[in-house]
Amino acid sequence: MHVTRLDARGLRRFAEVSLLPAPGINLITGENGAGKTSLLEALHLMAYGRSFRGRVRDGLIRSGDPALEIFVEWQEVRREQRRKAGLRHSGQDWVGRLDGAAVSQLGELCAALAVVSFEPGSHALITGAAEIRRRYLDWGLFHVEHDFTPLWRRYTRALKQRNALLKARARDGQLDAWDWELAESGEPLTRRRQQYLDELQPRFAALAAELAPSLGAVRLDYLPGWRREEFPLADALLLARDRDQLAGYTSVGPHRADWRIGYGAIPGREALSRGQAKLTALSALLAQAEHHAAIRGEWPVVALDDLASELDRNHQQRVLERLLASKAQVFITGTEAPPALAGMQVELTRFHVEHGQLVGG
Numbered sequence: 001m002h003v004t005r006l007d008a009r010g011l012r013r014f015a016e017v018s019l020l021p022a023p024g025i026n027l028i029t030g031e032n033g034a035g036k037t038s039l040l041e042a043l044h045l046m047a048y049g050r051s052f053r054g055r056v057r058d059g060l061i062r063s064g065d066p067a068l069e070i071f072v073e074w075q076e077v078r079r080e081q082r083r084k085a086g087l088r089h090s091g092q093d094w095v096g097r098l099d100g101a102a103v104s105q106l107g108e109l110c111a112a113l114a115v116v117s118f119e120p121g122s123h124a125l126i127t128g129a130a131e132i133r134r135r136y137l138d139w140g141l142f143h144v145e146h147d148f149t150p151l152w153r154r155y156t157r158a159l160k161q162r163n164a165l166l167k168a169r170a171r172d173g174q175l176d177a178w179d180w181e182l183a184e185s186g187e188p189l190t191r192r193r194q195q196y197l198d199e200l201q202p203r204f205a206a207l208a209a210e211l212a213p214s215l216g217a218v219r220l221d222y223l224p225g226w227r228r229e230e231f232p233l234a235d236a237l238l239l240a241r242d243r244d245q246l247a248g249y250t251s252v253g254p255h256r257a258d259w260r261i262g263y264g265a266i267p268g269r270e271a272l273s274r275g276q277a278k279l280t281a282l283s284a285l286l287a288q289a290e291h292h293a294a295i296r297g298e299w300p301v302v303a304l305d306d307l308a309s310e311l312d313r314n315h316q317q318r319v320l321e322r323l324l325a326s327k328a329q330v331f332i333t334g335t336e337a338p339p340a341l342a343g344m345q346v347e348l349t350r351f352h353v354e355h356g357q358l359v360g361g
């Protein structure tokens, strides 16, 4: 898919901005603080319901404005007609439209537009909290498996209920029903995640071998959130019940899942240099984008924030060559064009941002 139009109002320092990107590589340059990243945040917000720099209420709305508005139009390879989505967000409330009709859940916008973002905080996918890695898996599944979301919702709802009962010190009989519900949804949820990670494995290994060969052969392992090799989730919940009743929350299950990378040449993620952590995160994100393309028949939009400050020239070139071969639409931001682009025969669409205004492009 490729974005054909991005309009925003009240986005960080932009009173109003309108971008008409091209299908290939779109380069957005400008000085520090000009507003380049904000444009990628707008896309990310539409595709994830949040920015990669936090929630809407944490500064995404321009000072003094009551809300921000984003409008995105894009073309899908498999569909003739253009698609369009609009979002008005006040930090508390939001109103969204997709293809002219109101949406009742932000997830509807996120399901429609697929964007993979790599930005200076992306190393947290490897070195940060487990929640970031769960979100990564769930985002991928959300886009490639239509029945994943109902399963995920069912599990999340049951978990909420069980935790509320644990806090209220409910009796065992009341907990039984929710343990059953958690097990019924949590087991298939776990199988999907496990299978998804297995499918990512060869793509991830190939990308990591190309981008970060010093790590040796890499392997992805899923950690389900309970001792699954020993007993099913229903038994794990029962065994943890006394402890959970004391703690007031559910201590085992897919909401505690994680995945980790085994490295052939280093002991573990603690031994990664910052650059290696970034390249590992980028390998994971591009593996996910490739997998999405293989299943859905089209690439997600790829947004690379501040590419030159994240990767050295050699790595920039490898990533760009791979993306050029893929025909994905790519957005790259930087204070100037990444040095790797200078040596490549690439057709570029250029935009320049100055003090919250788009000039040229």
Ligand SMILES: Nc1ncnc2c1ncn2[C@@H]1O[C@H](COP(=O)(O)OP(=O)(O)OP(=O)(O)O)[C@@H](O)[C@H]1O
Pocket: 011, 012, 013, 014, 030, 031, 032, 033, 034, 035, 036, 037, 038, 039, 059, 060, 061, 062, 063, 306, 333, 334, 335
């Ligand atoms: N809520 C807000 N209201 C008004 N201005 C804001 C708000 N939030 C951020 N800004 C300003 O908007 C700009 C943010 O721009 P952004 O992070 O997109 O810049 P950038 O061009 O990517 O910069 P850099 O090269 O430094 O990463 C900054 O100048 C910042 O001070």
